[in-house]
Amino acid sequence: MDLFRDILAAPPRLDPSFFDGNRVSGGGFSAKFFSRLGIEEGAKISPSLAPNVARGLQKAIEEAVLTLAGDGENLCLAGGLFYNVLLVEYLERCGRWKNVFVQAAAGNSGTALGAAYHVWHDVQRHTRHSGSGSLLLGPSYGPGEIKQVLENCKLRFNYLRSMDDLLSTAVRMLGERKIVAWMHGRMEFGPRALGNRSILASPRDPYSTENLNVFIKHREPFRKFAASVPAEDASIYFDVGPNARQLATVGRVRPEHRKTFESAILGEDIVRVHTVTESDNPLYHRLLREAGKATGLPVLYNTSFNLFGDPLVSTPRDAVRSFYSSGIDALFVGNFLLEK
Numbered sequence: 001m002d003l004f005r006d007i008l009a010a011p012p013r014l015d016p017s018f019f020d021g022n023r024v025s026g027g028g029f030s031a032k033f034f035s036r037l038g039i040e041e042g043a044k045i046s047p048s049l050a051p052n053v054a055r056g057l058q059k060a061i062e063e064a065v066l067t068l069a070g071d072g073e074n075l076c077l078a079g080g081l082f083y084n085v086l087l088v089e090y091l092e093r094c095g096r097w098k099n100v101f102v103q104a105a106a107g108n109s110g111t112a113l114g115a116a117y118h119v120w121h122d123v124q125r126h127t128r129h130s131g132s133g134s135l136l137l138g139p140s141y142g143p144g145e146i147k148q149v150l151e152n153c154k155l156r157f158n159y160l161r162s163m164d165d166l167l168s169t170a171v172r173m174l175g176e177r178k179i180v181a182w183m184h185g186r187m188e189f190g191p192r193a194l195g196n197r198s199i200l201a202s203p204r205d206p207y208s209t210e211n212l213n214v215f216i217k218h219r220e221p222f223r224k225f226a227a228s229v230p231a232e233d234a235s236i237y238f239d240v241g242p243n244a245r246q247l248a249t250v251g252r253v254r255p256e257h258r259k260t261f262e263s264a265i266l267g268e269d270i271v272r273v274h275t276v277t278e279s280d281n282p283l284y285h286r287l288l289r290e291a292g293k294a295t296g297l298p299v300l301y302n303t304s305f306n307l308f309g310d311p312l313v314s315t316p317r318d319a320v321r322s323f324y325s326s327g328i329d330a331l332f333v334g335n336f337l338l339e340k
Contacts, residue, residue, distance in 0.1 A: 001059050003033075003036045004061075005060050005063070006018075006036075007060070008063075011067055012068060017032055018032055018033045018036075019033070026041075037053070058084075058087070062087055062090045066091075066096070069096070069097075074100075074101070075091065075096075075099070076101045076103075077091070077100070077102045077103065078106055080108070083106050083191070085250045086250060086270075088100070088102050088241075088249040088250075093241070100241070100242075100243070102246070102248040102249070104135055104246030104247070104248045107190075107191070109190065134280055134281075135190055136186045136188060136189075138186050139314060140185050141316055143335060146316045146334045146336055147336070149316040149320065150336060155320065157337060158336070158339075159337075160335045160336075163286075169337065170182070170332055171287070171294050174200060174201070174202045177204075177205040178329035179199060179201050179208075179212065179328050179330075180199070180201070180328070180329065181198075181305055181331040181332065182195070182197075182284075182287075182332050183196070183197055183305060183313065183316070183331070183333045184196055184284075184332070184334060185281075185283065188312065192246060192247040193226075193247075193303060193312065194246065194247065194274065194280075194281065195228060195287075195302065197304065197305040197306075197313055198228075198284075198302045198304065199212065199216060199302070199305050199328060200228075200302055201225075201300065201301045202301070203227065203264065203297060203300070203301055204260075204297060206263060208225075208301055209225055209264060209301065211327065212303060216307070216326045216328055217308055224263075225272065225302060225303045226273065226274045226303065227261060227272065227273055227302070228284070228288060229275060229288065229298060229299045230275075230277075230278075230288050230289060233292070233298050234273065234275045237261070238251040238252060244273045244274060244275040245277070245280065247272065247274045250270050250271065250273065251270075251271055251273035252270060252271070253269045260297070264301060274302055288300060305319065307322050319333050320333075
């Protein structure tokens with residue numbers, strides 16, 4: 001960690017001696033950086049060294065942000081750095097501020113929201129607030145549009161006439177340890193799947209995260225998945241901050257439930273937690289409640305509905321393509337159900 005402390009010795013400025021503007025590989029670091037790591041100049045960081053480097057960088061960034069943030073009652077954070085959920089949790093837990101808020105679409109795309117608010121409040125001089133701040137702002141598709149796509153693709157499907165049928169069928173499949181793709185309502189704005197473009201699995205399946213990584217997401221096994229839970233039940237299973245509403249932080253599993261969520265734990269009992277309110281997402285909230293009635297556990301593992309390297313699915317055609325290109329067992333797109 002001392003290396004990164006030295007690089008960040010005077011935040012927000014970086015020590016330029018650790019960088020080489022002429023180096024187009026190796027992250028643009030200078031010979032001094034590699035020497036301090038104790039490896040050959042330009043060499044890749046070995047798998048055995050990588051965890052120590054990552055931990056050192058994380059701790060140094062936490063210290064630098066704490067220095068820059070200063071003191072106060074409320075802390076509001078934005079910028080791509082705050083996609084770092086461990087950093088957000090650190091700031092929530094350090095006790096320096098009464099409230100910590102993170103712009104959930106923290107990267108460059110999130111400036112579109114700021115621009116809209118600027119025009120609304122500062123240019124048009126409106127005083128009315130936007131409401132809940134939901135990020136379900138993208139396109140949605142009606143039954144006719146979905147049916148046309150499915151028929152054009154010559155697919156066999158079932159149409160579930162009521163919400164009760166839809167939810168009971170999904171809960172049954174999840175109870176049978178199937179991986180379910182769930183596409184409903186308006187697409188999420190930003191990088192987090194908040195229950196409208198999600199791939200879901202039951203925590204009661206001990207192989208759920210392994211199956212999601214190997215057969216669907218095609219990514220490293222240490223990459224874990226979020227646990228979606230009704231906000232009113234979250235404290236039963238997790239200790240988590242308010243930014244879990246937009247999946248912008250992490251929580252801690254309570255000791256008595258550690259075994260239940262073992263496959264989703266990142267280390268030190270850390271879990272990505274997504275707290276869902278009825279006002280934010282009524283249908284997804286109801287799905288979690290129905291899962292709880294059926295199994296006694298109102299929690300589902302949730303990851304973004306996309307394949308490795310692809311953006312989050314937006315249209316019914318995107319959903320169909322990803323479904324048939326992966327190990328997903330069933331696709332719920334609106335009231336339409338496709339199975340393999």
